[in-house]
Amino acid sequence: MAHFAALVGLGSYLPPRRVTNEELASTFDTSDEWITTRTGIRARHWASSGVATSDLAVEAGHRALKSANLPMEPGAVDAVVLATTTPDHPCPATAPQVAARLGLGTVAAYDIAAVCSGFLYALATASAQITAGQAERVLVIGAETYSTILNPADRTTSVIFGDGAGAVVLAAVPDADRPGVIINVDLGSDGSQQDLITIPGGGSRERATPGEPDPQDRYFTMQGKKVFAEAVTRMGDSASALLGRVGWPVDSVGHLVGHQANIRILKALAQRLGLPGERVVVNIDRVGNTSAASIPVALAEAAAAGTLTTGSRVLLTAFGGGLTWGSAALTWPELNPA
Numbered sequence: 001m002a003h004f005a006a007l008v009g010l011g012s013y014l015p016p017r018r019v020t021n022e023e024l025a026s027t028f029d030t031s032d033e034w035i036t037t038r039t040g041i042r043a044r045h046w047a048s049s050g051v052a053t054s055d056l057a058v059e060a061g062h063r064a065l066k067s068a069n070l071p072m073e074p075g076a077v078d079a080v081v082l083a084t085t086t087p088d089h090p091c092p093a094t095a096p097q098v099a100a101r102l103g104l105g106t107v108a109a110y111d112i113a114a115v116c117s118g119f120l121y122a123l124a125t126a127s128a129q130i131t132a133g134q135a136e137r138v139l140v141i142g143a144e145t146y147s148t149i150l151n152p153a154d155r156t157t158s159v160i161f162g163d164g165a166g167a168v169v170l171a172a173v174p175d176a177d178r179p180g181v182i183i184n185v186d187l188g189s190d191g192s193q194q195d196l197i198t199i200p201g202g203g204s205r206e207r208a209t210p211g212e213p214d215p216q217d218r219y220f221t222m223q224g225k226k227v228f229a230e231a232v233t234r235m236g237d238s239a240s241a242l243l244g245r246v247g248w249p250v251d252s253v254g255h256l257v258g259h260q261a262n263i264r265i266l267k268a269l270a271q272r273l274g275l276p277g278e279r280v281v282v283n284i285d286r287v288g289n290t291s292a293a294s295i296p297v298a299l300a301e302a303a304a305a306g307t308l309t310t311g312s313r314v315l316l317t318a319f320g321g322g323l324t325w326g327s328a329a330l331t332w333p334e335l336n337p338a
């Protein structure tokens with residue numbers, strides 16, 4: 001019997017420490033006016049010292065399991081997939097620890113590294129495990145602590161990124177037209193442009209440099225202007241390709257949940273697609289760019305606010321370092337986000 005992967009649980013978690021633009025402006029040369037007009041961000045949440053990505057992932061995972069009415073015990077899910085750019089350690093992956101702390105037993109657990117597109121790559125992988133008949137339920141988490149990799153001397157990146165986690169549960173269902181089914185996905189990459197978003201040090205490439213590693217090489221770097229242009233083009237093309245594949249006219253899309261990178265990117269994307277601005281889900285003003293957590297956090301907040309209504313056609317699209325990008329299409333299911 002054919003299986004389809006449907007979204008049946010959703011949750012998110014933000015660390016309690018809220019950092020406003022005014023607070024940043026009191027520590028380095030920036031202003032609320034610059035940040036708000038250039039990015040649309042008013043505040044972001046940063047994890048306190050000692051709090052790691054797995055801590056946020058466990059909270060979001062717990063909420064998604066609760067939303068799906070699943071217990072925190074072995075057998076609840078068959079796999080845990082964690083998308084992150086900021087794992088607890090370079091080795092091992094963070095997902096096994098998250099699975100263990102959620103009480104999920106000796107379940108399959110692995111990380112996905114696709115920077116801000118990570119959640120869509122994870123969603124695609126989890127969905128494929130289910131449609132292949134290898135799993136019945138998968139917990140998919142996007143979690144980040146970018147505050148741990150930001151260079152305090154780089155005001156361009158320091159104002160943009162926030163910490164947080166979002167999670168969904170995918171489950172096997174027999175019918176393709178049930179709301180929540182991941183109808184199709186589109187993924188892509190362009191490694192020739194890897195330098196646009198990178199942490200230069202900390203990996204195997206660093207061994208080519210003799211002497212002590214430069215501590216600056218451990219920070220996240222980004223060529224903002226080029227990234228901006230690529231983000232609009234890649235997300236736009238990916239979303240259009242997916243719409244064509246699933247046969248949805250642009251006008252039939254009820255909600256575009258795009259990666260919350262910059263309000264100007266989201267507006268340009270909507271314009272490129274020909275989608276009215278009011279159909280674009282926006283929470284970047286409150287959370288900043290939370291990278292792999294961006295889309296599930298936006299979904300959870302929009303669902304909790306009643307913005308996403310059952311039966312509405314929802315288009316997800318993201319772009320990130322790699323370069324990587326991806327899109328997914330689903331009809332919004334009936335569920336209670338936690």
Ligand code: COA
Nearest residue numbers: 030031034038116155156159224225227228261262319320
């Ligand atoms: N506060 C005040 N001024 C700042 C600043 C800050 N936080 N950051 C940069 N500036 C200054 C620059 O130094 C520059 O000054 P200059 O003109 O005197 O040289 C000026 O603002 C314009 O900088 P620029 O980089 O050209 O601004 P921009 O309009 O391109 O906006 C970003 C910068 C980063 C907001 C924008 O490029 C962006 O959002 N890019 C995409 C980022 C993103 O989404 N990344 C994740 C994708 S997954």
